[in-house]
Amino acid sequence: MATIDSSVKMATTDLDLKRDVILEAKGIDKEFNGVYVLKDIEFDLKPGEIHSLVGENGAGKSTFIKILSGVHKPSAGEIILNGQSVSFDNVGQSEKAGIRTVHQEINLVPYFSVYENIFIGAEKKKKLAGLPYTDDREMRKAARGVIKRLGIDFDVDTPAILLNASMKRIVEISKVLVHNPNIIIFDEPTTSLGEEERERLLKIIKSLKNSGLSIIYISHNLEEIMDISDRITVFRDGRKIDTMNVEEASVEKIVSMMIGQKSYSNYQRECSYCHEDIYLEAENLYTDKLKNISFKLRKGEILGIAGVVGAGKTEIAKAIFGLDPIYKGRIKVMGNEYEPSPQNAIDNGIALVPEERQAEGLIPSYCVSKNTTLTYLNKWCKGWVVDRKEEIKVTEEYIRKLSIKTTGPNQIIRFLSGGNQQKVILSRWLNGNFDIGIFDEPTKGIDIKAKEDIYILLDNLAKAGKSIMMLSSYLPELMCLCDRIIVVNEGSIVGQFNPKEKDAEKKIMAAMLGGEV
Amino acid sequence: MEQQIKTRDMNLLNFLRKYGTALGALVLFIIFSFASKNFFTTNNLLMLLRQMSMLTIISLGFTFVMGAGGFDMSIGNAAGLINIVFAISLIKSNSFLVALILSILCGLAIGMINGTLVAYVGLPDFIATFAVGSIVYGIKMLITKGNPIFFPDDIPAISVFIGQGYVGPIPFPVILMFVFVAIAIFTLNKTTLGRRVYAIGGNPVASLYAGINVKKYRLITFLICSFSVAVASVVLTSRLGSAQPLAGEEFLLDAIAVCFLSTTMFGDGEPTGAGTFVGAFIISMLNNGLTMMNVAYYFQYITKGLVVILAVVISVVLGRKMNLKI
Numbered sequence: 083m084a085t086i087d088s089s090v091k092m093a094t095t096d097l098d099l100k101r102d103v104i105l106e107a108k109g110i111d112k113e114f115n116g117v118y119v120l121k122d123i124e125f126d127l128k129p130g131e132i133h134s135l136v137g138e139n140g141a142g143k144s145t146f147i148k149i150l151s152g153v154h155k156p157s158a159g160e161i162i163l164n165g166q167s168v169s170f171d172n173v174g175q176s177e178k179a180g181i182r183t184v185h186q187e188i189n190l191v192p193y194f195s196v197y198e199n200i201f202i203g204a205e206k207k208k209k210l211a212g213l214p215y216t217d218d219r220e221m222r223k224a225a226r227g228v229i230k231r232l233g234i235d236f237d238v239d240t241p242a243i244l245l246n247a248s249m250k251r252i253v254e255i256s257k258v259l260v261h262n263p264n265i266i267i268f269d270e271p272t273t274s275l276g277e278e279e280r281e282r283l284l285k286i287i288k289s290l291k292n293s294g295l296s297i298i299y300i301s302h303n304l305e306e307i308m309d310i311s312d313r314i315t316v317f318r319d320g321r322k323i324d325t326m327n328v329e330e331a332s333v334e335k336i337v338s339m340m341i342g343q344k345s346y347s348n349y350q351r352e353c354s355y356c357h358e359d360i361y362l363e364a365e366n367l368y369t370d371k372l373k374n375i376s377f378k379l380r381k382g383e384i385l386g387i388a389g390v391v392g393a394g395k396t397e398i399a400k401a402i403f404g405l406d407p408i409y410k411g412r413i414k415v416m417g418n419e420y421e422p423s424p425q426n427a428i429d430n431g432i433a434l435v436p437e438e439r440q441a442e443g444l445i446p447s448y449c450v451s452k453n454t455t456l457t458y459l460n461k462w463c464k465g466w467v468v469d470r471k472e473e474i475k476v477t478e479e480y481i482r483k484l485s486i487k488t489t490g491p492n493q494i495i496r497f498l499s500g501g502n503q504q505k506v507i508l509s510r511w512l513n514g515n516f517d518i519g520i521f522d523e524p525t526k527g528i529d530i531k532a533k534e535d536i537y538i539l540l541d542n543l544a545k546a547g548k549s550i551m552m553l554s555s556y557l558p559e560l561m562c563l564c565d566r567i568i569v570v571n572e573g574s575i576v577g578q579f580n581p582k583e584k585d586a587e588k589k590i591m592a593a594m595l596g597g598e599v
Numbered sequence: 600m601e602q603q604i605k606t607r608d609m610n611l612l613n614f615l616r617k618y619g620t621a622l623g624a625l626v627l628f629i630i631f632s633f634a635s636k637n638f639f640t641t642n643n644l645l646m647l648l649r650q651m652s653m654l655t656i657i658s659l660g661f662t663f664v665m666g667a668g669g670f671d672m673s674i675g676n677a678a679g680l681i682n683i684v685f686a687i688s689l690i691k692s693n694s695f696l697v698a699l700i701l702s703i704l705c706g707l708a709i710g711m712i713n714g715t716l717v718a719y720v721g722l723p724d725f726i727a728t729f730a731v732g733s734i735v736y737g738i739k740m741l742i743t744k745g746n747p748i749f750f751p752d753d754i755p756a757i758s759v760f761i762g763q764g765y766v767g768p769i770p771f772p773v774i775l776m777f778v779f780v781a782i783a784i785f786t787l788n789k790t791t792l793g794r795r796v797y798a799i800g801g802n803p804v805a806s807l808y809a810g811i812n813v814k815k816y817r818l819i820t821f822l823i824c825s826f827s828v829a830v831a832s833v834v835l836t837s838r839l840g841s842a843q844p845l846a847g848e849e850f851l852l853d854a855i856a857v858c859f860l861s862t863t864m865f866g867d868g869e870p871t872g873a874g875t876f877v878g879a880f881i882i883s884m885l886n887n888g889l890t891m892m893n894v895a896y897y898f899q900y901i902t903k904g905l906v907v908i909l910a911v912v913i914s915v916v917l918g919r920k921m922n923l924k925i
């Protein structure tokens with residue numbers, strides 16, 4: 083009796099489960115030029131849940147959500163939306179079906195106001211004398227409503243160019259919300275956000291879920307994944323490894339599923355290699371965004387620059403590299419007077435790995451090798467002629483060293499996954515003989531295992547006697563890696579800390595937030 | 600199995616995208632050969648090569664500017680002014696060398712002004728080079744008052760040889776053209792200059808961050824362009840044996856057409872040395888072949904426009920099919 087009962091019960095819950103799925107992907111394959119990027123992916127999304135996707139750089143996460151949102155067509159398999167098989171030829175069709183994506187890259191028109199950006203391509207219209215006009219009043223009102231729904235308040239007439247990174251992200255989310263989608267996909271929305279902004283964004287995403295939306299969420303920050311998800315799916319090399327409820331998951335478990343046979347040790351730096359010689363010295367620098375910046379960087383030192391987004395970390399890097407004009411103050415390199423400009427910087431042994439890989443790093447039309455050798459091109463030349471063989475050789479070396487996932491040195495870089503593009507930009511600078519390396523958010527978009535590889539790499543550079551400046555809004559990585567941490571706030575240095583001292587983390591946080599807390 | 604078929608499809612698409620326009624040139628060549636019995640003759644083919652030599656040399660210079668993401672609207676008028684500078688200085692000095700040097704200096708001066716305005720002052724290239732072209736046109740008209748200037752009979756022989764002479768059976772301008780083609784292909788593909796030029800065209804901000812002196816290289820592309828214009832214009836003057844008030848003007852539209860055709864070949868949307876050579880061959884073949892077939896000149900313009908549109912549309916559609924643009 084009892085057995086029959088329970089089997090009946092099983093059947094009904096099974097049925098319930100089936101009906102309880104809003105989006106389902108069955109046996110999805112995707113290949114580009116004969117190379118399989120996704121193979122036999124099974125995935126489902128329930129109403130009102132946050133389902134996270136994790137996996138190493140190049141595992142296929144972005145490709146998968148691009149299939150769901152109609153950017154790519156699958157090579158095989160089926161997508162079922164609300165019980166019906168669908169096939170999207172373009173993004174417009176998936177949007178009509180209620181699926182919207184917040185992409186990893188910010189995509190705002192700089193001189194358009196917030197509300198114009200929110201309604202771009204979907205302007206509200208009214209008729210005047212029989213002709214259609216844009217209805218700015220309605221759009222402003224609706225934009226205000228959406229932003230308020232996110233629990234934030236700012237002027238919808240501000241041009242996008244004046245917003246900071248986290249505000250821009252809010253506008254991107256609003257752009258999606260005004261269309262009342264059923265499903266929202268977030269592709270790495272928290273990269274390069276500071277702790278505070280990250281917390282706020284996570285809260286917003288949770289509240290969207292509580293209002294009944296279904297969410298697919300991609301991130302390399304596994305604490306974040308554990309915090310926000312209901313279910314977690316792990317991808318590795320284009321295959322789905324497993325889907326689990328968050329209760330069954332742990333960071334360690336996820337990591338081991340992600341990286342398979344490879345080893346991961348949760349890197350801790352052992353010793354420091356600081357020398358007495360001063361390699362770089364800034365004295366009372368003033369620029370548009372900076373006030374009275376002074377610091378010294380020693381040989382073999384890893385100096386962390388901490389601060390919330392917009393505090394002025396990047397501006398310090400730009401001033402040293404000659405990208406922002408300096409009004410007052412001076413910079414010395416190896417004790418010598420130095421006139422900042424990108425060419426002078428490189429000639430003086432300074433390297434800068436920029437923060438924005440799309441805008442400031444990639445030559446999208448160039449292959450991996452041409453992107454790798456761009457800066458120190460003369461090293462791979464005989465006279466004016468580029469030695470292609472040598473160039474390929476060094477590229478292959480870095481593909482191996484940083485485990486860059488690519489079909490080879492000749493693959494066009496825009497077809498690499500986000501994290502792998504970042505690794506190529508890193509290798510562009512690592513192959514040179516710089517003495518002073520400025521790394522602005524070097525682990526942006528990079529998976530947990532590759533992050534560890536980069537930490538070890540930076541440590542080795544310091545060991546070899548190079549000076550490193552590491553700019554990051556992710557405090558834990560500064561804490562584990564740096565010999566010394568300088569905190570900037572609103573363009574000024576507000577404190578200097580030894581990460582080993584007692585309560586350093588708390589003190590640094592307080593300094594970053596301007597003494598509040 | 601299925602995967603292999605798909606790969607073959609992709610390879611075919613890729614082949615068409617890269618070599619489709621060149622194949623089109625071949626088809627056009629065959630059509631003309633059948634349509635006009637005078638087309639496929641040694642004489643006419645040598646003439647076709649000679650006709651295309653000047654356009655090719657100018658377009659190769661323009662390829663550097665476009666490769667770095669720029670544009671030069673002054674080339675037609677610059678060719679016109681240099682035409683006159685060469686003729687007058689040759690007549691006044693009676694020395695080919697003096698005339699050549701002055702012509703090239705004149706070209707480099709125009710390139711310097713273009714490049715400085717665009718790279719260092721920061722004007723949009725269309726506006727700056729259009730304005731410079733307009734000024735150059737005015738100066739030309741001021742000098743000639745719209746009258747042609749003819750070479751006298753006692754001119755140094757070499758000044759006629761440059762445009763009209765032969766080395767064996769081959770016209771000298773054709774040899775000059777192939778030298779330029781070889782140098783351009785080599786420079787664009789193999790040297791640091793070419794690498795940096797295309798990097799700037801691909802992403803100027805990233806190039807700056809990578810330590811490339813973007814302003815300097817943009818200026819250099821304009822200098823290369825107007826140097827090529829000067830050389831082509833000397834050939835033109837020598838061929839005409841005179842300076843003509845309207846000479847050189849058709850180079851602007853034709854060179855633009857050539858470089859757009861060039862972007863549809865071999866590379867990934869940027870003009871290449873080899874692509875520009877094929878593009879110049881197509882445009883010159885249309886000029887020559889349609890004239891052979893007694894097609895009215897206005898219809899030649901229409902055809903050239905249609906060919907450019909067709910080539911660009913096909914390459915964009917193929918690019919999209921291959922997911923090249925995301």
Ligand SMILES: Nc1ncnc2c1ncn2[C@@H]1O[C@H](COP(=O)(O)OP(=O)(O)OP(=O)(O)O)[C@@H](O)[C@H]1O
Pocket residue numbers: 114119137138139140141142143144145146487488497498499500501502527529922
């Ligand atoms: N259009 C394309 N053509 C060829 N290969 C592609 C294309 N798009 C993606 N790929 C390849 O597919 C693989 C998966 O890329 P995808 O962007 O999905 O990775 P990801 O999991 O999002 O990685 P990341 O964490 O670095 O963002 C990569 O190896 C990439 O090179």
Ligand SMILES: [Mg+2]
Pocket residue numbers: 143144145499500501
């Ligand atoms: Mg991705």
